Each structure stands twice: as structure tokens, then as C-alpha cells.
Amino acid sequence: MNIKKLRELRKQRLLESIKIPKYNKDVTIDMPFEVPTFVKWAGGKRQLLPQLSKFLPKKVEGYFEPFIGGGAMAFYIIKKYNPERVFLSDINEELINALNIIRTKTNELMTILLQYRNSHSEKFYYQMRDKDPIKLNDIERAARFIYLNKTGYNGLYRVNSKGKFNVPFGRYKNPSIFSEKDFREISYLLKNAHIEVKQFYEAVSNAKSSDFIYFDPPYYPLKKGKNFTKYTKGDFLDKEQEKLAEVFKDLDRRGCKVMLSNSDTDFIKGLYTDYIINKVKAKRMINCDATKRGEIDEVVITNY
Ligand SMILES: C[S@@+](CC[C@H](N)C(=O)[O-])C[C@H]1O[C@@H](n2cnc3c(N)ncnc32)[C@H](O)[C@@H]1O
Numbered sequence: 594m595n596i597k598k599l600r601e602l603r604k605q606r607l608l609e610s611i612k613i614p615k616y617n618k619d620v621t622i623d624m625p626f627e628v629p630t631f632v633k634w635a636g637g638k639r640q641l642l643p644q645l646s647k648f649l650p651k652k653v654e655g656y657f658e659p660f661i662g663g664g665a666m667a668f669y670i671i672k673k674y675n676p677e678r679v680f681l682s683d684i685n686e687e688l689i690n691a692l693n694i695i696r697t698k699t700n701e702l703m704t705i706l707l708q709y710r711n712s713h714s715e716k717f718y719y720q721m722r723d724k725d726p727i728k729l730n731d732i733e734r735a736a737r738f739i740y741l742n743k744t745g746y747n748g749l750y751r752v753n754s755k756g757k758f759n760v761p762f763g764r765y766k767n768p769s770i771f772s773e774k775d776f777r778e779i780s781y782l783l784k785n786a787h788i789e790v791k792q793f794y795e796a797v798s799n800a801k802s803s804d805f806i807y808f809d810p811p812y813y814p815l816k817k818g819k820n821f822t823k824y825t826k827g828d829f830l831d832k833e834q835e836k837l838a839e840v841f842k843d844l845d846r847r848g849c850k851v852m853l854s855n856s857d858t859d860f861i862k863g864l865y866t867d868y869i870i871n872k873v874k875a876k877r878m879i880n881c882d883a884t885k886r887g888e889i890d891e892v893v894i895t896n897y
Pocket residue numbers: 634635636637638639659660661662663664665666682683684685791792793794809810811812824825829
């Protein structure tokens with residue numbers, strides 16, 4: 594992108610950003626429609642959709658989301674634009690399996706989850722947690738993942754050094770384990786999507802010119818060592834963020850439209866100086882320390 598065009602776009606964005614309503618507690622107010630959910634996920638974008646939607650392209654024919662997580666943005670994009678081609682991926686095998694099972698085996702999954710709902714107790718939670726997911730069939734594996742997510746502490750996904758899920762019991766009075774309406778809608782929305790376990794840099798290798806890619810990686814910590822960035826066995830720190838910035842630049846050169854969310858830090862902004870850096874206000878939903886759930890700035894970076 595040439596400097597003149599970049600300056601013009603930045604100026605225009607600055608003017609537009611004045612019109613963006615301040616983050617509202619009842620965030621659904623600005624939404625043209627609801628998006629379904631199937632898990633609680635750290636960094637989930639559901640609450641930010643009214644703000645993020647202002648930065649989306651006018652049309653989306655091919656869509657890639659390589660850090661799908663809770664899928665809020667993907668469900669929104671599919672509902673709004675109905676893209677011809679959709680490629681969703683994440684490195685978390687449990688999450689990807691659950692999405693594939695919701696899509697293809699909705700009834701069988703709900704039958705098992707109803708049994709889990711009836712058996713729910715602290716003892717049952719730890720029995721489920723102790724099971725080795727790779728010894729279960731794919732439907733039981735998805736049910737275990739969703740059940741643990743909805744009844745475990747704060748919806749966290751955390752594994753120990755051996756890759757074993759180790760989040761404690763959540764002590765909710767009446768946890769809602771699933772919504773039939775949401776599962777059916779997700780199944781419908783994902784009917785033509787490719788959903789795979791992939792590293793982010795492999796996930797976009799087939800992206801074509803004018804395809805749209807949204808990156809929502811594990812955020813760079815505001816203070817190193819304090820923030821939760823361990824979604825999987827691997828870390829996502831300087832080296833991975835730099836690699837992601839390279840992938841962003843490569844997609845830009847290939848003529849794709851690219852948007853990325855991250856924390857508002859000098860390190861991240863320094864990686865994307867050639868692009869447009871917008872800000873949004875986010876409410877931190879999952880933080881182990883309840884006193885630290887406040888509003889923070891996040892960046893939304895675009896190449897268009
Ligand atoms: C911030 S979350 C995404 C939030 C999501 N967009 C949502 O709305 O809920 C980051 C995701 O990146 C995934 N992840 C971490 N490292 C990855 C990698 N190297 N390649 C692909 N996905 C990765 C994690 O499993 C996690 O689901």
C-alpha cells in the first residue's frame with residue numbers, strides 16, 4: 594500500500610471512529626442479529642462484534658479464520674455475507690472436533706449432553722476430566738469437551754505439561770451446558786465450511802486474491818508473565834507474533850483483505866506500521882483475578 598493511500602485511509606478511519614458507539618454493557622443493541630455460541634472461550638469476540646463489524650469489508654466471497662476459538666466472528670460473517678468458501682481452523686484438536694460433531698452429528702451429541710446434564714455434580718466433573726479424550730469416540734469426545742467447558746472454572750481451557758486438561762470444577766448453580774437452538778443454527782451455518790486442525794501459517798496457504806482473512810491470535814501480553822496466553826501446549830509470544838506479521842504481509846502482497854485483532858502494545862503496533870491500526874474497547878471476560886475485569890484497548894489492524 595502506498596504512503597498517500599495509507600494516510601488517507603487513516604484519516605478517514607479516524608473520522609469514522611468518532612461515530613463508533615462507546616462499548617455498551619448491553620452489546621446486542623447494535624447487532625443486526627444474534628450469533629449462536631457453543632463454548633465460553635478466552636478472548637471470544639461475541640461482545641466486540643458491534644465494534645468489529647465496522648471494520649469488515651463490504652463483501653466476503655472467500656473467508657479464512659485460522660484462530661477460530663469460540664467462532665463468534667465466523668458465525669457472524671457466514672450469517673451476514675454467506676461466503677462461497679469458508680475455511681476455519683485452530684490448533685486445538687478438541688475444539689475442532691467439537692465443531693465438526695455439532696455440524697454433522699447434532700442429535701447424537703445432544704443426546705449424550707442431556708445425560709451429562711442429568712449426571713452433573715463435582716464428582717462427575719472430575720470423572721469426565723480424568724478420561725483420556727483420544728480413547729473416546731468423536732461424539733463422546735466432543736460432549737466431554739463441551740461439558741467440561743461449561744462446568745469448569747471460568748470456561749478456561751488449560752492443559753498441563755503433558756497436555757492433560759487441568760481446569761478445576763466451576764461451582765455454577767445451574768450451568769447451561771448447551772442450547773439446542775444454537776447447536777442447530779451452528780450446524781446449518783457450517784454446512785459447507787472446511788473445519789480443520791492447522792497451524793495458522795498453513796491454514797492460509799490456499800487463500801486467493803480478494804479472499805478475506807481474520808486473525809484473532811492469542812493476544813500479546815500487556816505485561817509479560819502475567820497474562821494468560823497458554824491455550825495449548827505451545828506459547829504464542831514474540832517469535833509467533835513476528836511469524837504471524839510475516840504471514841499478514843504475504844497475504845497483503847497476494848491481494849487478500851486481512852484483518853487482525855491483538856492487544857494494544859508497542860510491540861504489536863511496531864509489527865504492523867505499514868497498515869491501518871484502529872482501536873476498540875474490550876471488556877475482559879476471562880481473567881483469573883476477578884478484580885481485574887475492566888475495559889482495555891485492543892487494536893484492529895487492516896490492510897484495506
Ligand atoms: C483469542 S483465541 C480466538 C478467539 C476466537 N476468535 C473467538 O471469538 O472466540 C486464540 C485461538 O488461537 C488458537 N491457537 C493458538 N496457537 C495457535 C497456532 N499456532 N495456530 C493456530 N491456532 C492457534 C487457540 O487454540 C485459540 O483458540
